[in-house]
Amino acid sequence: MSQLLRLATAGSVDDGKSTLVGRLLYDTKSVLADTLDAVHRASADRGLSTPDLSLLVDGLRSEREQGITIDVAYRYFATPKRSFVLADTPGHVQYTRNTVTGASTAQLGVLLVDARNGVVEQTRRHAAVLALLGVPQLVLAVNKIDLVGYDEPTYRRIAKEFSAHAAELGYPESNVVTIPVSALVGDNVVDRSDKTPWYEGPTLLEHLETVPVHADAEDAPFRFPVQYVIRPRTADFPDYRGYAGQIAAGQVSVGDEVVVLPSGISTTVTGIDSPHGPKQTAESGESVTLLLANDLDIARGDLIAAAAAPPRLSDEFDATLCWLGDKPLRPGARVLVKHGARTVQALVTELRSRFDEQTLSSVDEPDSLSLNDIGRVVVRSAEPLPIDDYADSRRTGAFLVIDPADGSTLAGGLVGAPLSQLDQPELDQADPAAQDLVSPGP
Template sequence: MSANTTVDLQQVSATSLLRFATAGSVDDGKSTLVGRLLHDSKSVLTDQLEAVEHASRSRGQDAPDLALLTDGLRAEREQGITIDVAYRYFATARRRFILADTPGHVQYTRNMVTGASTAELAVVLVDARNGVVEQTRRHAAVAALLRVPHVVLAVNKMDLVDWSEPVFAAIAEEFTAYAASLGVPDVTSIPISALAGDNVVEPSANMDWYGGPTLLEHLETIPVGSDPSDEAARLPVQYVIRPQTEQFRDYRGYAGQIASGVLRVGEPVTVLPSGHTSTIAGIDLLGEPVDVAWAPQSVAVRLADDIDIARGDLIAPTAQAPAAVKDVEATVCHLNERELRVGDRVLLKHTTRTVKAIVKDITHRLDIDTLDKQERPGSLKVNDIGRVVLRTAEPLALDAYAVSRRTGSFLLIDAADGTTLTAGLVGEAFSGGAAHGM
């Protein structure tokens, strides 16, 4: 792109990539659904299908068990359950997809948090015979906490309830009401049979009372992405480029992936946490100068002033620059078997910056089933979701998670061995059954 190219940001904001996650209770048929989606959309390679057919025959099954397309770990196949998050990449003529198939067990809540953290849509599966259960509510609560923009309720095993419209309608009504109480903005309910393929990729001949889209059609057509100009620009500096050549002797570029928003040549910017200000003198994209760049492009920004900038600094438009703070309040999901305790000294990783921190307080732990709070628990165990107060050794330029999922999230790391301990959402929480303030 040349420096004189005019950018239509509305056109840029349209995306052909959808990141989505699946979640469901044990034995609801989630892995079968994902396998059916991959199989019927012709996204399975021949050798993969042959391997599944062979594994199915060895287990005494006449037809291929499509669940084996996602339950890739040996332990999962032996136990017949999904344990870890399985990522699958596939495409249709209309859109590309990144699918995170997450476990249904309560002890793997952390895995769902991992899989759904970057998702733009969550597919929550329920068994038509059982309806909305505790695990269904848990998955809806996690999706609400992570601010997943779109939720699909897939009511599976409709063949086992005689394709009953009243059964589907009652489940859809109950789930939609619960999701609305959590602040979930968009729920679409679809009746399916993953085993038979009804309404997964092809419309069902057994449910002529349903006039909505199939699951794949909905995934292909749901609007995703946003206009980058609606968001505050953030460029976490990953690397400082200073070529040691005569031709580029005076070149100094601050390289990284734009986390959000739009950067423009000539725009006043502030470097955080130092607070120094300058003006964007140039933007290089793929080695070529451009006037404008937007998320998630990777660029090198040149500034008009010689400022001491290093990896971990953040470049933002001066008019939209966040405050640099040392006190952080956040909702976290603890990911490690080692408990997180008040007084623990950890590393906090935010975008490209890592600083020392201490856990000053754990104000409460959330019961994800009832949304009740246990005040001052003192520690968080694996899979626990709670509210913490942190104090960092150096200031951080943080956004609220509600404003930016990228610059409003962080990780807590064990300083001794580098193990990831906890995932955090700045300022994000539950209050009165809704994802507003905990």
Template sequence: MGRDLLRFATAGSVDDGKSTLVGRLLYDTKSVLADQIEAVQRASVDKGLATPDLSLLVDGLRAEREQGITIDVAYRYFGMPTREFVLADTPGHVQYTRNTVTGASTAELAVLLVDARHGVVEQTRRHAAVLALLRVPRLVLAINKIDLVDYDQAVLEAIAKDFAGLARSLGFAEDAVVTIPVSALVGDNVVERSERTPWYEGPTLLGHLESVPVTGPEVDAPFRLPVQYVIRPRTEELHDYRGYAGQVASGTVRPGDEVVVLPGGHRTTVASVETADGPLAAAAAGRSVTVLLADDIDLSRGDVIAAAGAPPRVTDDFDATLCWLSEKPLHPGARLLLKHGTRTTQVIVGELRDRLDTDTFALSVPETLQINDIGRVALRTADPLPVDDYADIRATGGFLLIDPPTGNTLAAGLVGDPLVLVDLPSREPSTPGP
């Protein structure tokens, strides 16, 4: 049996130590090559450092090394005996909020760092709001640099309490947030348990990443399969074969299940679920399969096969929340392309209903959406789309807006209104350190 795969992202304020933490994780799990380690050691000596600067393992762009900040999303791949990992290291600067959205959009877990000396600050709140908006189901609050506050248990408890109020306000369940005190610089509680925190009885960061469940809410959601390709073999023995290939976006499909094909609305049952290795008794979210149906239905790329008892709604007019990614501002009336699942259609942007201020969490009515803005808009598509609210099913509730002349991605979109902005605590940063 293959190993599990966990996709997770890092986030946090500038200088909270994200790159050093990721470097420590890779270094202590022996996931970097010897020549990379030697290069980091040489560079650290040139900088006059007594210990290797592990952030150099991940801050790969020249501008990142020169400025000492992370600019782009860096994807890292590493593995342990029981699990493989895809890590998205995202920037901390507010002007790169769009990159945080990109890195966290597919994450099943996020590691949110805070500096033990400063506690929860505005950028912590901003990133927590983005992670809540994207419905990342699990959080690790990694309180970094505990060596700089003398491993004081009271510091951990004060920051954890402060963040717990924010997490509740943003809709995170209490058991979805785990707090871990770490020192990325010296390795405390990252891979190995630290003797300097005898009061801490929880897991190390790697231990938690290895043991946290990887089955997300998509597995328990109703079945959805966006059709990627229609398979019609041109052979004598398979002349009646018609299969619909794609990746199961949510739920589970089995032979005999009643399904509906959207947007057409035809109902039928599943005759078979197949892969290149043969038929399956069931296929869950994330599995690429070919589905055969009991009836011959006019079905093509871009259609969605869904559970008949809990189908998505089919509409050409809906509200959505956008994270605007382009330097070119968005104006009402813009005519763009919308990519939803495997279907691309034309779209007109209607009213810009509101914009989220990620510093204060206040809403205002904007004239335009600028780069990094998050706002709610009205959309009308040329073709009806089978959509779910993003808060219910991320895969069929998310979409992209594309610039027709260039093909560039302009925005990441979420169907519905997933903003959770009630009962927020004080905006003042906590100052638990000495």
């Protein structure tokens, strides 16, 4: 079992995400004394008799003044069983782009709903984004359960509705857990509540400490984007040439045959240097410097990969975009594509479909993609890129779309179609026969 869990929270405005995160930090004693004192003072200034735990997370002044989350707030905490990196993402629909950012590296997503409102439009939108980004585990925290009198039928109804939606997104039943909580008073967050005797599952923290999480498959092909070429040219290292970066997938050992892309030249790994000295083998997530047998022309942005299982080299590919730009995307748009450490000019030549996260259907050949839309497109790049399908490798199957005019990020891109099982033409919801065409994923 991994000792580190990366998780992201999401949900609608005022569902209590920041308060839940604050409760986790507070009850696990992960808050410094001076920080807690500042929260007590800020709460007292607002006329509150108890500390507002959401202030432990809402760090921006504009967030504290408005009482909402705007940016992605990252928090780190640990228990004796596991360490955590938590991204608290915004609830407002106009900040869905930040939700994409926070969820892009998550292994588990915690979705909050207000027990009084149940599953709403933003809940379904966030679930679709988490599924699209390949987040493997979901937790539905039915928050503010105290405000409905700890009513079991209300909780069961919400849990059933969300589980059905998650199944349609392709989540197996074993990967979706629902928990009744009250972030404000602490019910079932860290400590078990005696006010929900009908709930026999784990508390939120118990689940986070024990949920099985996995990094990229151990047998995933080796992928290593080159970040920097090291040439000391000193008296001690006159001939040293190393290629530094972080292993994106798989593992590499001294003696392995590799291929350098886009040149396609094969060579052998002769050494692996790390901050702790030479190694014989390095794995996904490690930052290392590779030494190669041949003196090759390798630059930042090149990819070193397993010779036996290289990625495909392509200048045209299908992709799924989460459009984050204020201006709509239209066919023929000129953009920059940043894949790994390489940035190239590109065209979005075709808009194939737009995904409707509410009905789990798609509209073919839309005129444009607007802010927060998810769609399938065709991208043609000026130079071939070494790419994998996102379903096979989250690191080398992802890219950014950048505005060439000002350098702003326009979209997050995923090579292939992670939600292809849902990519069906828009159906007549009144036609029972049509419903059979949208089948749940595996």
